[in-house]
Amino acid sequence: AQSVTQLDSQVPVFEEAPVELRCNYSSSVSVYLFWYVQYPNQGLQLLLKYLSGSTLVESINGFEAEFNKSQTSFHLRKPSVHISDTAEYFCAVSDRGNQGGKLIFGQGTELSVKP
Amino acid sequence: DTAVSQTPKYLVTQMGNDKSIKCEQNLGHDTMYWYKQDSKKFLKIMFSYNNKELIINETVPNRFSPKSPDKAHLNLHINSLELGDSAVYFCASSQGSKNTEAFFGQGTRLTVV
Numbered sequence: 696a697q698s699v700t701q702l703d704s705q706v707p708v709f710e711e712a713p714v715e716l717r718c719n720y721s722s723s724v725s726v727y728l729f730w731y732v733q734y735p736n737q738g739l740q741l742l743l744k745y746l747s748g749s750t751l752v753e754s755i756n757g758f759e760a761e762f763n764k765s766q767t768s769f770h771l772r773k774p775s776v777h778i779s780d781t782a783e784y785f786c787a788v789s790d791r792g793n794q795g796g797k798l799i800f801g802q803g804t805e806l807s808v809k810p
Numbered sequence: 811d812t813a814v815s816q817t818p819k820y821l822v823t824q825m826g827n828d829k830s831i832k833c834e835q836n837l838g839h840d841t842m843y844w845y846k847q848d849s850k851k852f853l854k855i856m857f858s859y860n861n862k863e864l865i866i867n868e869t870v871p872n873r874f875s876p877k878s879p880d881k882a883h884l885n886l887h888i889n890s891l892e893l894g895d896s897a898v899y900f901c902a903s904s905q906g907s908k909n910t911e912a913f914f915g916q917g918t919r920l921t922v923v
Contacts, residue, residue, distance in 0.1 A: 727908075727910060737917070738814075738915050738916040739902075740914070741912070741913075744911060785853065791908065792908075795841075795858040795860070796841050796904055796909030797843070797855040797858055797866055797868070798845075798909060798912060799855075800853040800854070802851075802852055803852070
């Protein structure tokens with residue numbers, strides 16, 4: 696079984712400040728790792744994912760996340776946030792070994808960017 | 811050209827009623843899902859279908875019955891609605907039974923009064 700813990704439920708930051716949203720997972724099997732973003736009253740959009748290869752993955756809008764196997768973490772970072780980054784962010788894992796493809800989500804982190 | 815579309819977007823209904831939510835994907839994926847997001851925004855899988863076959867039923871009450879008429883559609887029927895069913899329901903799809911990227915619909919906000 697897998698579980699995902701997002702260590703911060705709310706992260707308020709000022710515009711242009713750096714931000715880190717923390718995610719730790721627990722799993723007895725190898726997993727794929729994901730960050731999804733949910734803007735108000737919208738569905739989830741994939742922000743970035745780690746499947747294999749380089750442990751540092753990047754999104755097109757400046758976010759990056761690093762897979763750390765020893766610490767079972769997949770923290771999300773952005774060096775300079777914008778007002779438009781205000782949203783709910785979800786970390787998720789899925790079993791590489793085929794368990795029907797289900798995603799196990801963390802509790803979510805509400806990122807609030809203030810001017 | 812919405813990839814995963816759900817209807818309706820909002821649904822308000824009384825306790826005891828039966829309602830359906832429809833989902834369609836035009837991505838050519840063979841796996842579809844239903845997720846429930848509760849009032850605290852926690853997301854949990856309900857069902858997973860691969861090629862119209864039920865793969866995952868995550869201890870969901872029998873009042874919830876998914877139906878997949880073909881690979882592009884996965885509908886959710888709910889009988890005898892209860893207050894606790896109020897939530898946002900998301901449909902999603904992915905290619906293959908190993909989920910390397912899931913695409914989500916916009917969600918259906920169900921309110922039971």
